[in-house]
Amino acid sequence: MFLNRAEIWVGALAVAAFLVLYWTLRGAPPGQSATAEDDDDAPRSGYRDRVIAAVVTGLLLILAGAYVAATRGVPWSLPLFALGFGMVLALAMVNQRYRHSSPSLRRTIEYSNAILNTALLAGVLIVANVIAFRYGGHVIDLTRERAYSLSSLTMNQVGSLDRPLTFHLIYGRGARAGRQLDRIAQLLELYRTARPDMVKIESVNPFTDLERTEDLAKRAPDLAVMQGGGVLIEFGEGEDAKYVAVGGQEMFDAPPPERSPASLDRFESTFKGEDALTSALIRIREGRTAKVAFLVGHGEPRLDDLNPNGPGLGLWKARMTSNGYDVTELNLLEASVPDDVELVVVAGPKDAFKPVETARLKAYADRGGPVLAMLGNTEPTGLDDFLLSFNLELGKGLVIDPQLNFNHNMQLVHCILKGGVGHPITDSLGSERSVLIANGAPIEILGTKPQAKELNKSVDRRFVPTPIVKSGSRSWAETDLKNPRPRFDQDVDQAGPIVVGVAVVERGAEPAAATKPRLVLFSTRSIAENIVQGIEPTNLDLVMNAVSWLRERPNAVGITPKTHVALTLTADPLLRWRLVVVPTVAAVLTIVGLGGLVYVVRHE
Template sequence: MGMGDRVFDLLGREVAVVVALVVVGAMALYWFLRGAPLGQAAEAERAGEAPPPRYRDLIAAATTFGLLGILLGAYVAVRFGVPQSIAVFAMAFGVLLLTLWSNRKYRHASPSLRRMARVTDASMTGALLAGVLIVGNVLAFTYGGRPIDLSLDRSYSLESLTINQLQDLDEPVTFTLFFGSGERVFGQVDRIRQLLRLYQNEAPDRITVDTLNPFDDPERARELAEQVPGLALTEGGGVLVTYGEGDEARRIIVRNSDMFAAEVPNDPGSSVVAETSFLGEAALTTALIRLKQGEQPIVAFTTGHGEPSIDAMDPRRPGLGQLRARLESIGMKAVSFNPAGQVPEGATVVVVAAPEETIGPDVVARLRGFADTGGRVLVMVGNATPSGLEPWLDEWGVGIGPGRVVDPGLAFRGRADLPLVPIEPGAQNPPIVAPIEGRMILMPQAAPIEVKAGADAVSAFLVTPLLRTGRTSFVESTPEAGPPQRDADEDRPGPVVVAASVTDRPSPTERSPELTLRLVLISSPTAADNQTVAAVGVANLDLIVNAISGLQDRPDLVGLAPRTYVARVLKAGPNLRAKLVLLPTLLAVSVLVGLGMATYLARRE
């Protein structure tokens, strides 16, 4: 290495940059405090009262030294740690306090010393205030628990579903963020990094976050691609989720295209805003759930009796496609089957939703056999037509009563026959509805649920209400008579139970029994329909998914759906960009010219 290379290497080091900044800062501060550059005479002071020039030069140098000491202490604290900076701060504050004490008697006689005292006082006050704020924030983040997220879309917090998964990890997890090059990619990487930091903060002893740039580290990228062949075929980057260690580790690749969805404006020619949705939390949590489960639990939907299709996704038409997509997003597999045959092998939950035809006794017998062998069942039926399940539900201790549930007080779009059921916050809410407290569930065509008392089989089960309608609701005994109108003599007042769960009744001798959920009954046949979900959002889906997760004995899957973050980006053509620049500029110039003319005219008068 030649002399020139050594000089460039020395100048490129961090120490050289810091030393250069200190020298330049010292000269500028000394000039400002003394009133003249080094080597030139300073401004004249009043004779007889002001101290001699040598004393003023010494105080200016000491003040400069103390102020630079505060900046040096801040640099040491950031670079090496707070304990190492205490001595530097103590020395700097000591010098500044000494100069303040020495200059107090000259504060009325010397303008330069008065200026030094004011700068010193302001600098020390600012440094102390900054130190208090920084220390307070460090203590708050260290010992203050979870930070409060005040962002509009809660970008700095995770959903309860994700938190449950992270706190229930039984194997170490590594998130490897790999990406390419390009301006758009780097913007996506920053957002994913932010999300992964939230994941790591929830379980720092179990989660490791790694970053790989294949262009900067091709050897490591090649080794990882040999372990995960799909890595080399993933365009645009993504996140490799590794669950476990060694040869037993399971891996899933979540692509950037799975985490970012661009929404094109309806009229690109006239709209100037494009929206990009970030689906990272939903995608990564889904991958984590699948890795933890190993095998996807199967949820089987009955067909053959007019039930809506699980493949219909159109939100404007009947169907259960939205529910199927939501189940698959948390690692479940939704299948349809005709109960005239056998229940699909491996199915843990059978869903009977909105049958339009009466289910025959042979099918009911198969459902009974499935439940008797440990299977779980979710039933969503009303009383518009007989479902054929009534005798079987009686065996569980529940039934669908007559009449239609209406609520003039809590009505969707003013329609009393579309009641909204509030979930009041409270410690007594069952686990299925506790995560969605404070929300409204739309229950179209709902019927009252009755608890069957007195039957012999009832003693084996415990029925727990899940949803009760509001106080203004009632059961209309003659819904075919026209618009809802309560008959005080005939119509039963609310609240009315419209969803209930059935568990095995625990032994009276058990102090803290674990209730085994066997059946969930919802008296609104279209509670999970695409059109209902499109009308009220995901609240209804949250209820159904929580019920299915509870039936599978998976409390870690009970929670809210991961959110969709939307970033709005301005898309402007050359003409619009010119207007955005010129218009504020012209307005600012006009305001300045106007103020100048007003001032001129005022002074002239």
């Protein structure tokens, strides 16, 4: 529409400003005669009106120059600035001789000088800040949390760059991603400032820059993992460039839970962006990768499926690749587990493992290789004996929860991490987050049930399972899956909380010997599938933590996160009212008192 154009409103404001300023300086609105000058040397009223109108026009040209500089660029504003300042300065100098004989011209000259001095001071400050920002080197960081300082490790990495480094700042969707964007951009600017000749920053909005995003995705498949925004690091140029993605969820801690009234005066937020980016930069420069083998041949979800609404594992693979893992597929019918494989993943098989495959997997585990398994009990897995060797077995029934579920589907159970046993896999996720367990089975730990039930099952004391994920207290393992309205049957159903995630360590021969991570088992096939972790992103964080724990090598280099603490004043409504009203009334009385004092002094 015609009224939606900004130029129309700017023009209307300019006309209104002209009328107000003209009225103020002239002493009367347009069309009315102004007060006559008493001095015989004063110029005629027509001359005064023309001078005032020209001065007002010059001042408005200065404001127009500022508007054009902000919207179109500085070069376009220079003619307006030159014309505006020239008019005001020339008129002020020419009419300086009338400052004693004409009050209106004296008022005009004084106002003009004050506005020119203010504009000059503002211009000097703006130019000085721009020069200092672009050419002044490192900023002086006076913040308590050192928000604008890079660690010595990061400075060494950036300072020793021998190839160009480009940070592609990827926009995310949602309010939280928008709030995180500014903090990430500030951090990237610190990297660029440390080495402006080698570091470049580019912003990419995947929702509007479709062609550019598609081009980046062809060169860096890891871009698919950053649904919530983040940074795509490009090291090098051309065909030899290397890419690694760092998602926004890797740079920020989980959002804090709802605060209790006792803690309303303190709010903490933790930013781990420097640790994540520098760790990724070190991995991409050194080419350091860890080989992870996903077992295939049993109907497992595809690793190359990036459809966010599908059952593939492509988003998990992309996240692992961005964290420095070399993800491969392995068919145990064709070969044993190679010696260079650091982790084997059994991700949701539909068909049972054959004896030769189980034997090869067991041989890998016997030589100390860690295993991450995601298994259900709806189909035979052929891995029952393998799990028994770690003092574990999958029980009967499926875990359902009538209260904590997704979209009223009781078999899609939300398992809150709060109140669980502390473990490195779950500690960093926060106590208020949950994981989504679809068609989960109860995990039974040998040695914790009555002896009569485990009469023929031996317990290997070397392996110590620890529950890391449990369902809610109102859940149970339903055995009658054909019942459309399941009810808990205490005679056949296992009551909650039910263990659906277990981590197993191996104890050394000596009592004081360190333990070694050996196995992580989740009793659901789909915990890391695209569609499930799209519903609950904590699932992806959980399996990534499990991978890092099993390898005993965290992907971060250990740079201290920036913790921002905001202190707020809590007050009851009466106190808040006083805090607002008392200073306001005191300020008004002070202004009135000073004005009255000045009036009395000048009157005397």
